[in-house]
Amino acid sequence: MAVRQHLGNERTTAYTEGPDLVMERVFDAPRDLVWRVLTDPARVTNWWGPRGYTTTVEEMDVRPGGRWRWINHTTGGEDAPFKGEYLEVVPPERLVYTEIFDVPGFDDKAATNTMTLEDLNGRTKLVARTRFPSVESLEGALATGMIGGALETYDRMAEEFAKG
Amino acid sequence: MKTEPDHLSTTFAALADPTRRTILARLAKGEATVTELAAPFDLSLPAISKHLKVLQRAGLIEQGRQAQWRPCRLNPEPLRDVADWVGQYRRHWEESFDRLDDYLRELQTTEQDDGGGNT
Numbered sequence: 001m002a003v004r005q006h007l008g009n010e011r012t013t014a015y016t017e018g019p020d021l022v023m024e025r026v027f028d029a030p031r032d033l034v035w036r037v038l039t040d041p042a043r044v045t046n047w048w049g050p051r052g053y054t055t056t057v058e059e060m061d062v063r064p065g066g067r068w069r070w071i072n073h074t075t076g077g078e079d080a081p082f083k084g085e086y087l088e089v090v091p092p093e094r095l096v097y098t099e100i101f102d103v104p105g106f107d108d109k110a111a112t113n114t115m116t117l118e119d120l121n122g123r124t125k126l127v128a129r130t131r132f133p134s135v136e137s138l139e140g141a142l143a144t145g146m147i148g149g150a151l152e153t154y155d156r157m158a159e160e161f162a163k164g
Numbered sequence: 165m166k167t168e169p170d171h172l173s174t175t176f177a178a179l180a181d182p183t184r185r186t187i188l189a190r191l192a193k194g195e196a197t198v199t200e201l202a203a204p205f206d207l208s209l210p211a212i213s214k215h216l217k218v219l220q221r222a223g224l225i226e227q228g229r230q231a232q233w234r235p236c237r238l239n240p241e242p243l244r245d246v247a248d249w250v251g252q253y254r255r256h257w258e259e260s261f262d263r264l265d266d267y268l269r270e271l272q273t274t275e276q277d278d279g280g281g282n283t
Contacts, residue, residue: 011265012258021254025261029268037268047263050256128257 021130031117034124035092038115044070063089069102084110093117099130175242178222183207184215188238191225195235198227 013024027034037043041060048055049072058069069083081102088096094117098110111132118125178184187201202212216236219225223242228234 012261014254014258021250023254023257023261025265027265027268029272033268033271037264037271043267047267048260049263050259051263126261130253 017129021132023128023130024125026120026123026125028123030122031092031119031124034117034126038095038117039089039091048072050074059083062086062095068097087112174222175224175245178218178224178242181215181218184219187212187215187219188224188243191236191238195237197235201236 011025015022037047039062041057044057044060045055048070052075054073056071056073058071060066060068060070062068064086066086066089067083068086069081072080072082074080083100083102084098086095086097088094095113095115097113099113100107100110111130114129114131116127116129118127179188183205186204190196190201190204198209198212198216201216202209205212216225216227220227224239225236226239227236
């Protein structure tokens with residue numbers, strides 16, 4: 001049985017499940033519209049990335065085997081490029097793709113994202129599941145409060161140890 | 165993302181074992197000797213030492229030279245790196261979902277004003 005470590009906020013539910021980070025959100029929009037907005041190159045730029053960032057869609061071919069590459073321009077003036085390949089495309093309910101942070105040192109590792117859209121009577125539940133590479137147990141890494149509140153304790157301990 | 169990726173993989177691998185996570189949880193409460201760390205487990209001291217070596221190589225613990233009675237102590241830096249990395253990724257998506265929510269509302273308002281129809 002998976003132990004859920006709750007990570008999200010009041011709008012987005014987030015938790016780990018074994019090797020996956022799962023995020024869920026219900027949108028007040030019909031599924032067809034949500035699907036279009038997720039998969040339209042002209043629209044991705046209107047929502048993807050942290051607030052204040054802009055996005056350039058260099059490539060986005062939404063079909064199995066198709067490639068994508070987007071560049072997030074940070075508020076600090078840096079570029080964060082991401083790329084990958086679509087594995088499964090089943091409108092309007094399922095999108096599976098790989099994601100690579102395209103800078104040297106990070107670009108040999110691909111995460112796999114699975115997005116499913118469920119129709120809830122005119123609203124849409126989006127479940128985004130990310131499987132990180134070489135993480136045998138993301139759940140283990142985040143479980144039992146080791147990360148999160150416990151880090152404050154560790155910081156205080158580190159300071160104590162540094163005193164010798 | 166500033167974190168060195170190989171270091172993260174090593175940290176994750178070190179954390180992937182429940183015995184090692186229990187060891188870290190114990191060390192979070194304070195230093196302990198190898199003997200003290202072995203106590204809760206039905207494992208030999210060499211078996212515990214193997215786990216400690218993995219944790220040491222991942223930079224998660226520091227260990228005294230004469231392993232059996234010198235204390236092990238926790239080093240929180242790698243854990244902070246993992247939390248930062250996952251936190252950044254999660255925050256990226258949380259904010260994207262917030263923006264997506266706003267954008268979907270805006271699109272539907274526009275469609276209503278135009279008298280509906282597919283965009």
